[in-house]
Amino acid sequence: MALSRKITGWILWRVALRGWFLQASWNFGRMQNLGFLFALFPGLRVLYQGADLQRVCRRHLDYFNTHPVLALPVLGASLHLEERISQGQAPEMEVAEFKSVLAGPCAAMGDSFFWGTLRPLAASIAVGLALAGFWWSVAVFLLLYNAPSCGLRIYGFWQGYRRGYRIVDKLHRWGLSDLAYRLRAILVMVLGGVSAWITFSGLESVRQPGHWGWLVVPVMVMVGWLVRRGLSSLAMLTGVVLLVWIGSHVCASVGF
Amino acid sequence: MTTGSSLCTAAAVSLLAGLDRTAVLQLMISRPIVAAPLAGWLLGNAAIGLEIGAFLELLWLGRIPVGASIPPDDTQVAIGCTFLAITQYPGPPVPATAFSILCLLAALPFGRIGGFFDRLARRRNECLWMRAQQALDEQRYGVVNWLHLQGALHFGMASLLTLGVVLLGGFVGISVFTPVLASGPTDISPWLRMAVPLAGIAACLGTVNFRKSVCFYVLSFMVVYSLLLVSG
Numbered sequence: 239m240a241l242s243r244k245i246t247g248w249i250l251w252r253v254a255l256r257g258w259f260l261q262a263s264w265n266f267g268r269m270q271n272l273g274f275l276f277a278l279f280p281g282l283r284v285l286y287q288g289a290d291l292q293r294v295c296r297r298h299l300d301y302f303n304t305h306p307v308l309a310l311p312v313l314g315a316s317l318h319l320e321e322r323i324s325q326g327q328a329p330e331m332e333v334a335e336f337k338s339v340l341a342g343p344c345a346a347m348g349d350s351f352f353w354g355t356l357r358p359l360a361a362s363i364a365v366g367l368a369l370a371g372f373w374w375s376v377a378v379f380l381l382l383y384n385a386p387s388c389g390l391r392i393y394g395f396w397q398g399y400r401r402g403y404r405i406v407d408k409l410h411r412w413g414l415s416d417l418a419y420r421l422r423a424i425l426v427m428v429l430g431g432v433s434a435w436i437t438f439s440g441l442e443s444v445r446q447p448g449h450w451g452w453l454v455v456p457v458m459v460m461v462g463w464l465v466r467r468g469l470s471s472l473a474m475l476t477g478v479v480l481l482v483w484i485g486s487h488v489c490a491s492v493g494f
Numbered sequence: 495m496t497t498g499s500s501l502c503t504a505a506a507v508s509l510l511a512g513l514d515r516t517a518v519l520q521l522m523i524s525r526p527i528v529a530a531p532l533a534g535w536l537l538g539n540a541a542i543g544l545e546i547g548a549f550l551e552l553l554w555l556g557r558i559p560v561g562a563s564i565p566p567d568d569t570q571v572a573i574g575c576t577f578l579a580i581t582q583y584p585g586p587p588v589p590a591t592a593f594s595i596l597c598l599l600a601a602l603p604f605g606r607i608g609g610f611f612d613r614l615a616r617r618r619n620e621c622l623w624m625r626a627q628q629a630l631d632e633q634r635y636g637v638v639n640w641l642h643l644q645g646a647l648h649f650g651m652a653s654l655l656t657l658g659v660v661l662l663g664g665f666v667g668i669s670v671f672t673p674v675l676a677s678g679p680t681d682i683s684p685w686l687r688m689a690v691p692l693a694g695i696a697a698c699l700g701t702v703n704f705r706k707s708v709c710f711y712v713l714s715f716m717v718v719y720s721l722l723l724v725s726g
Contacts, residue, residue, distance in 0.1 A: 430714025440688025465700025
């Protein structure tokens with residue numbers, strides 16, 4: 239049976255925009271549950287009335303937690319499923335199952351791609367530019383992160399609404415986990431390039447010969463390893479500043 | 495100098511960036527590389543903000559908010575530190591960059607307090623969905639929407655409280671250590687300008703989940719550094 243669309247473009251926009259406020263009431267008990275209901279509500283109000291609306295709203299107050307960017311495709315697909323349920327084309331429990339099945343993988347993909355890769359990559363490029371004194375590095379950072387992130391939110395929501403269940407195929411085809419792995423290689427290379435540039439310009443500014451810069455490589459690898467083993471960033475930074483401080487005193491006292 | 499208007503400016507940036515951090519939008523205005531220059535620009539010195547943002551950005555970048563874990567609040571540290579570096583700078587002989595880094599070191603430990611206030615806000619939010627359930631029983635849907643947005647107020651309050659603690663702790667820290675900085679034999683700013691961002695990169699490198707990270711890092715460093723040495 240064909241689905242008769244009740245959701246207008248305006249309602250879709252309202253749901254998508256509300257999706258950006260998903261985490262406003264984030265809590266330890268049920269995490270994004272109220273946020274999900276808040277975002278979906280303009281659509282639910284069109285599809286259900288009276289006691290049905292009340293029952294459906296209560297259903298969406300169940301536990302839900304995923305990555306805020308990839309929550310939008312889930313939101314779109316849930317709206318599609320609600321539309322089907324309201325027309326008797328799907329069993330009522332379908333949305334709850336769909337949400338709980340998709341939330342975990344979306345959270346894992348989103349955390350790995352957006353938090354673990356795209357953000358550090360955009361940040362390391364921006365930091366390199368900022369240290370060179372380019373004020374527009376801030377704009378570069380915002381653009382590098384937000385262009386894919388905002389694009390995926392809006393496109394993902396639209397695809398979710400159009401495809402319903404089949405958004406899973408689309409998410410699989412995007413291959414965010416593979417892309418994250420490849421981008422991490424670029425991230426590490428950018429970190430290496432920025433380190434080289436900081437070392438070179440730093441040694442130039444203190445009028446020291448360039449070959450001292452090669453010592454930075456083993457030190458960085460060792461400190462990186464210590465961080466991986468649990469050294470806190472605060473302890474490391476304090477140690478670095480203290481070393482510089484003590485070094486300057488020692489150099490001054492021996493007339494170096 | 496600290497004035498009422500400069501404090502209000504810092505509080506406004508703190509609120510905006512604090513909300514962006516978790517509750518709304520997440521456009522990354524909350525990242526130090528954005529929040530610190532923004533605060534610096536509004537307080538009259540964007541360059542200091544940019545420098546602090548660049549120093550701080552990579553330091554805690556690997557601490558990601560997975561599930562219910564809450565990383566230290568680098569947003570409020572960036573804003574508080576920029577505020578302190580601009581309003582409390584005593585002038586020469588204290589070197590400007592060294593003073594900014596001192597502010598950073600004084601403010602950094604209080605970033606963890608941000609995690610405490612954030613947790614408090616999330617606990618307060620717990621009652622919101624329960625109240626939303628009651629509102630649904632009475633079919634008061636407007637109240638449900640309002641309850642959700644009320645959660646953002648809790649996050650906003652947590653941001654302001656964290657900024658307050660960062661500023662108070664920072665004031666104490668810099669008042670103790672500024673005389674030490676002024677009595678130094680040489681200006682250590684150029685060395686710090688090199689060492690602090692490298693420490694941030696090392697922290698970031700240590701948290702990247704990539705099997706061949708050391709090989710790629712070393713190779714990239716060697717290629718770029720060789721090119722820089724050759725090109726002079």
